[in-house]
Amino acid sequence: MLTDDMQVVYECPDALTDVITHYCPGCTHGVIHRLIAEVLDEMGIREKTIGVAPVGCSVFIYNYFDCDFAQAAHGRAPAMATGLKRVHPDRVVFTYQGDGDLAAIGTAEIIHAAARGENISVFFVNNAVYGMTGGQMAPTTLPGMKTTSSPTGRDVELAGFPLRVSELLAQMTGAAYVVRRSVHDPGNINKTKKAIRNALNVQLNQAGFSLVEILSSCPTNWGTSALDALKFVKEQMLPFYPLGDYKVADSAKSFIVG
Amino acid sequence: MLTDDMQVVYECPDALTDVITHYCPGCTHGVIHRLIAEVLDEMGIREKTIGVAPVGCSVFIYNYFDCDFAQAAHGRAPAMATGLKRVHPDRVVFTYQGDGDLAAIGTAEIIHAAARGENISVFFVNNAVYGMTGGQMAPTTLPGMKTTSSPTGRDVELAGFPLRVSELLAQMTGAAYVVRRSVHDPGNINKTKKAIRNALNVQLNQAGFSLVEILSSCPTNWGTSALDALKFVKEQMLPFYPLGDYKVADSAKSFIVG
Amino acid sequence: MARGTITIDEKRCKGCELCTSVCPKNLIQMATYFSARGYRPAILVDPHAQCTGCMLCSTICPDVAITVYREMKSRKAQLVAA
Amino acid sequence: MARGTITIDEKRCKGCELCTSVCPKNLIQMATYFSARGYRPAILVDPHAQCTGCMLCSTICPDVAITVYREMKSRKAQLVAA
Amino acid sequence: MKELWEGNQAIAEAALRAGLEAYFGYPITPQTELLEYLSRKMPELGRAFVQAESEIGTINMVYGAASGGARAMTSSSSPGISLMQEGISYIVGSEVPAVIVDMMRGGPGLGNIAPGQADYFQLTKGGGHGDYHPIVLAPWSVQEAVDLTIGAFDLAEKYRHVVILAADGNIGQMMEPVEMPAPRKIEKRDRGWELTGAINREHRLISSIYLQPEVLHKHNEKIQAKQRAIEQNQVRYHEFLMDDAEYAVIAFGTSARVAHTAITWARAKGIRVGLHRPISLYPFPYARVAEISKRVRAILVVEMNAGQMLEDVRLGVAERVPVSFYGVMGGRVPFPDEVLPEIEKLVNSVH
Amino acid sequence: MKELWEGNQAIAEAALRAGLEAYFGYPITPQTELLEYLSRKMPELGRAFVQAESEIGTINMVYGAASGGARAMTSSSSPGISLMQEGISYIVGSEVPAVIVDMMRGGPGLGNIAPGQADYFQLTKGGGHGDYHPIVLAPWSVQEAVDLTIGAFDLAEKYRHVVILAADGNIGQMMEPVEMPAPRKIEKRDRGWELTGAINREHRLISSIYLQPEVLHKHNEKIQAKQRAIEQNQVRYHEFLMDDAEYAVIAFGTSARVAHTAITWARAKGIRVGLHRPISLYPFPYARVAEISKRVRAILVVEMNAGQMLEDVRLGVAERVPVSFYGVMGGRVPFPDEVLPEIEKLVNSVH
Amino acid sequence: MQHEIIISGFGGQGALFAGQLIAYGALAEDRHVTWIPSYGPEMRGGTAHCTVIISDQEIGSPLVRRPTAALVMNPPSFERYEPAIQPGGILVANANLIATVSARADIRAFAIKANEIATEFGSPQLANMVLTGALVTATGMLKLETLDYVLNERISARHRDKLALNKQCLRRGAALV
C-alpha cells in the first residue's frame, strides 16, 4: 500500500523515453535496455552519448533512449561507431548488436574494431537466434538446437559450430575489456549492469575497446514461455557460454569495479 | 660437373606448369607454390585438386599449377571454396590467400569457414603488407613498421594492433589443424612442406578445417634485398608471430606427421 | 524489515510473468482480465503489506512497468534512493 | 660424402641471390652479365666438384630454377630420388 | 493438380524440381521462408545447403558451387542484393551460370520489409561494376514465379550467365493455387568448363581477370555478343486487351496485377485501354513497346518505385506519344482505385 | 601558381583544402595513391584517417563520421564501389552528406586495373537498392578533378546527399599542371541534424528505416523532390565547337579528351563536328542533348564501356537523329585515330 | 462475384489460419483465390491480418482496400476495417473482445461472442472457427462442407483430435448469421 512516507526507490530511468517497446513479452532485450539507461543516468553521460542501433529486433532501440542515435546497416554498427568516434573522440559511443548482426554478417567489422582498439563500447546481445527475421539459426545457436533454418536441430557437421564471441575477441590486443554476462535472474542482471558501467568507464578513460556479451532470451522464437526462456538461458546456454571476464587489459584494470 | 652416373634428385614438380612466375626476385610466394606442388605430386592428388586463387600478388597462381583453379573475389576465397567443396566433397579444395585478402576484407569468410569446420585447406601467406597494391599496411603489419599507408610506421594508437590469425582461428571448434610456419631458411621450408602435407591429409580424411599460416617475404615493398627480407622475417616477424602448432584437434591427430 | 510497495503500469506491462517468479514474498499475480493492448497484466496482491520494496521485481521487468517505493525511515533506504 | 651437382635454368633465375646464401660449400655466385629478362643469374662455380647435391639451394630457390643431381651409388641417395 | 503454395516456398520447391544442387542463403524478410524451406529439403535430398555468414558469403559460395558445375542458387531481398553486386559482377565476368531470387522490399537503406520494385535499376542495368546485364524475370503470380524459376536455371546454363528472379514481398508471401511441374532428373555431363579436378584432361580455370586491356576487351566483346543474343531471343511479355487499345498501361509484377484490375474497371467505363506487361525486364521488350507507341494515343507506366522501368519505356516510345507515370514508393502497393483515375487523367490529357 | 599533380594526390589535396575531416579507405589500384597521400596528411593535421578492413568498412565509417556532422570521404575503384552499394543506399536513405571517389577500372569481376568507364550505370542509376541517384561528376583533367572535388563537398552538404567523383585510372595516374585552390577554414556550426550528443537539445536520429509504407513513401517523396531540385539546378556540361556543328560527339571524362583530339582532326578535314561533354553524369544534361538533337544531323557517343551513357543520350535524342556508338571495353582507352573514322562513318551514314 | 475478405486479430487469435482455411476451401471449389498475410518482425501481441480474394475469374490486384467482408477479432481491427467495408458488405466481429457495435446501416454486421462459445466447446482456441463459420455462411462464398473437407485433409496430426470440434464450431458460427 502506497503511503505518504514512501519514496520511490526504483522508477524508469531518465535516459529512457516514455515509449513502450515493441519487444515480445518477457524478452530480455528490454532488461538490457533498462540497464544501459540506468548506467547512463548514474554516470551522468546521457547527453554526451551516441548510440548505434543494429539491424535486428533491437533496430528500434533509438525510440527508447533519450540520446542521439544512428541506425547502422546490418552488421556494420562497429564501422559506423568508428566513424562517429573518430570525429567525436570526446563523446561516448556504443553499439548494441544481436548475434546475427555481430557474429555473422558483422564478423569483420567487430574483429577489426577490436583489433584497432577502437575506443567504443559494444553491448552484444546473444540470444542464439535471428530474432527479428523469425528465429533462424544464428552463429551462436547451440549444437542440436532447433530453429526455423535448422529444423532438425543444428547439425554441426553441416552447419558448423557455434562462435564464442567473447573468447574470440579476448584474443585481440586492442581489446581492453571483454566479458560475458547474463540477465536470467536479478543477481545476474545486477552483475550485467556493473559490466556495462565498466565498459563505458573504460571508454571514458580512453582505455580501448570494450564489449559486454549478454546472454538473452527469445521466448517467441524459442517457442517457450518467458519464464521457460530464462530457464533455457540458465540451463542450456550458460554451460556452453560460460560467464566471466575474458579480457581485462592492464590499460583497463583501474577503471573496472567488481 | 654433371656426369653420367648422376641422377636427378630435385627438379621442378609435375604439379607446376612451365610458366615463369611474375613474382619479384626472391619473393617467397614462389617457394610456397613449389612446396604445395611438391606435396600434390607426392600425395598423388594433383588430378583431384581444385585450387582457389585470391586477389593479391598470388592472383596468377593458377598459371603456375597444373590443376583446376578458380579465381575468387578479394577475401572471398573461403566462401568460394565452400561452394566448390560442398558440391565436390571427394575433391581436395584449397585456398591460397595473402594477409590483406584473408585477414582484412576476408575476415568474416575465413572465420566462418573455420567455424563450419569446412573441410578445406587454407594456405595463408603472411608477408605483413598488401604486396600487389604496392605495400600498404596490412592487418599483420608489425607495430612501428613503415608502409606506404603508414609512412611514419604503424601507429597502434590510430591504426590498431596486428591480427594474429593462427591464434585467432585456433579458437574455432571447427578448426582441426592450424599452424604457423616460415620459409626464411631451408630448415623452415622443409617444416612448412610437412605442414602443408598435414593440412591436405587432414582434409583428405574429412577431419575438418586446416590452415597453414606461412611467414613470407616481400622484398619489393619492404624496400630490402631478397636476402635482407629473409632476415627481416627471422628477426622481426618470428618474435611477433611465433611458429608453432596452434591447434591440432583430436579429429586431426592421426593424420599429422612431425 | 523495510516496508515497501510497488505500482505496475498496466499500459507498459506485457504480462510476461517474469516478476511473479522473483518476488520473495510471492506478491505478484497475473490478472484474469486483458489490458487494452491485449495482455493479462501483473498485479500486486499484498493484503498484508508484506512487500519490502526489494526491487527484485523491477530488476527483472523487461518493460520498466514497475515502480518501487519504500518507507524512508532507515538511512540505508535513503542511500539506495539517492 | 656424396657427389652431386646442380644446373641453374637461366631463363627461370631472377638473380635473387637466395641460393648463394645457403650453399654450405659457397659454390653459387652471381653472374656479371644480364640474362635476356634483365637479371644477373646465379651460376655454379664448382671447380673442385665440391657440390654434394644437398638440395639446400633448390630448397630455397623461389623460382624452381635449380635442378639437383647426385651420384647414385648409395642406397640413401636412391631413396631420396624415388 | 493445383495446390495452394506460398510464393517463397513455391519458388524453393520449383528450384528443387529444376534440379537445384546447391543453395546458399542468409535470412532476410520477405524471402526467409525460401531459405527455411530449403534448410529442410536440401539435406533430406543430400544436396548442398549452407546458411552463410552474410549475403557476400552466399553469392561467393554460389560462385564456387557454380564453378564446380552445380545448379546453384541464392535468394535475398533488396539490401542483401546490394551486397551481392561485386559477386554478381565476378560471376558474369567468369561466365558461370547462377540463379538469384530477389524478393524486393522498400528502400533505400534499411527502408522496410513491405513489397517494392525499386531494385529495377540495380538488377537490370547491372548494379555492379563492368558491362553486363543479368537476365531479369519478373513474375506476377506464384504460378508464374514457379515457371520462371524453372526456366531460370535453363537460361542460366544456356548463356552461362546470371539470371535473377525479380519478385516482390507480395509474391513471396502470397498463397495462390499452383500447378507444380514434375521434378527433373539431374543428369550430369561434362560441359567442358566446370571444375571437377583435372583427371585425364587439361586443367581448367574459372576467372574474370584479364590483365591486358586488349584481352579484356575481347572477353567483353564475347559477353556483349551473348547479351545481344539474349536480347534477340529472350524477350518475354504478356498483354491484356491490347488488340484494340487506344491507351496502354505498362507495368510488371504486382503493379501489373493492380493495373489489370484498374484496366477492367476502365473498360467497364468505356475506355479502350490495355496492359503491356514485360516479363523479362532484361531483355526489355523495347521493340514491342515501340510498336505499341505507334498505335496508342498515350501510355501510363505504373511501378512500385519512383519511375525506373519508366526509362526503358521512354527509350522504346521515343517521344512518339505522351508517357505518364504513377508510382508508389516505400513498400506501398497501389490500389486499383488509385490507378483508375490515372488512366482517366491520361485519357483527358490527350483529348 | 600551377604545379604538376598526379590525379589521385591532387584529389586528396583538394579534399583536404575543402575541409575534409574524416577519410576512410582501402587500397585498390588505381586509386591507392589517394589513400597513401591522406595516410600521411590527415594525421599530421589531426584529422581522422582509418585504413579500414574493407570497402564495406570504409563506407560505413563514412556513414558514421558523416552522421556525426564531419566532412567525410572514401575512395576506391570499381569492385570496391560495388561492395559499397548497400552503404551508399543507407547514406542516401538517411540523408547524410558524403563524398566518394571512384577511380574506374576495367571490369566486370576482377577485370584489370586499366582505366574504364563501365561503372556509369552503377553510379548514375543507383547500383544499390531503392530509388535514388547520387550526384555523379566526371572530370576530364586533373584540374577539373580538383575543382569538382571541392564542389562535391558543397553539393553533398547542400543536398545531404551522396556525391561521387567518377574518374578513371587515367585521371588518377596522370600528372598535369594544376592551380590548387587555397585551403578553406572548416567552420563548425550546428545544422540541426548531426549527432553530437543531446546536450541541451532534443535527441536526434540518423536512420533510413521507416516501417510504415505510407511513411517510407513520404520519405521517398522528400528524396525525390531533392532529386528533382538537383536535376533542375546541377546540370553541368562543357562543349567544344558546338556552335556551328552539324554533327556532335558526346563523351565524358577521358573519352571526351580522345574525342576532342579526333574532332580537331575532323575539323581539319572540313567536317563540322563538335563535342558535348556531360560533366554531371547525374543529373544528365537531357534537355541540352535534346536541343542538340534538334540541330545536328547525327550523334556519335564514345565511351570506355559497352554503351552506358548511350542510353541517357538516346533518352535525350528520342530518335530525332541517328545515334551511333563507339566503345572500347576492358580498360582500353581509345585512340583519336580510332574515333576519327567513326566520325567519318557517321557523316557518310546520313549522306 | 469477387469476394474480398480481410481477417484480422491479435497474433495468436488464428486470423491467418482462418484465412488459409477459406483459401483452401476456394481451391477445393475450383475457384481463383489469393491469400496474403501481413508479415513483419515476428513479435507476439501485435495485430496480424490476412486478405483473401475468391473469384470466378483471374484475380488482378491481390490487395484490398475496401473489403466485401471483414472478420475482426480485436478492437484495433474493428476500428481499422469496419469503416472500409463496401456498402452491402458483411462484418463479423468477436463481441467478446470488441465492445463497439457497428453503426453502419449499409452493411450487415454480426457481433458474435466467439470466445464464450468456443470455451463452451471446451476449446477457447477455436473462437476463430466460430467466426469463420459465420463469415462463410453470411457471405455465402463457400459451402461449409468444403471447409469440412479442407479440415479433413489439412488438419495437422497434432490437432487431429480436435477435428470434430472444429467442424462443430464452424456450424455453431454458421447458425448465428
Added chain:
Amino acid sequence: MQHEIIISGFGGQGALFAGQLIAYGALAEDRHVTWIPSYGPEMRGGTAHCTVIISDQEIGSPLVRRPTAALVMNPPSFERYEPAIQPGGILVANANLIATVSARADIRAFAIKANEIATEFGSPQLANMVLTGALVTATGMLKLETLDYVLNERISARHRDKLALNKQCLRRGAALV
C-alpha cells in the same frame, strides 16, 4: 607543335623519373603538359613506361599510339616502340642494353651507350639522364637550362649531392645528338 613522347625501360632504369623531369620542364616553360605512367602490380623487373605530351595548346587525348619521339632503354621497349614512331620522329636508345639498331630511314635514331657513359661519371644510375639529354636536344622540345632549373628545384635531399652530376649527364647526352 605537339611533342608526344614515350619513355620506356625496365623498372628501376628511371624511365618514369626521366618523363617527370621533362614534364616539370614543360610546366616551367609554361607549356601544356601531361605525364602518364604505366601502372600495375608492383613487381621488380617488369617494363615501365610513361607518356609525356607537351603542347602549346590544350591537350586532348593524353594517350599516344604513334609517338613523335621515343626513348627506349631495354630490348622489349625497342621492339614495341621503334616501329610506332611517327615518320620524321626521333628514337633514342640505350645501346648498352639494346643490340639492335633501327633500320628505319624515316626517323632519326640515336644509339647511345648510356650505361657506359654514366659509369664513367661514376654513377651508373644516371644512364637515364644521359638519354634524356639526348632526347630533349634531338627533339628541341625544351631548353636544357629548364631541366637544370627543374633539377635544382625538385631533386630530393637524398640525391642533392648528385645534382651537378645529373646536369653533366644531361649535357653529355645532349652532345651526342
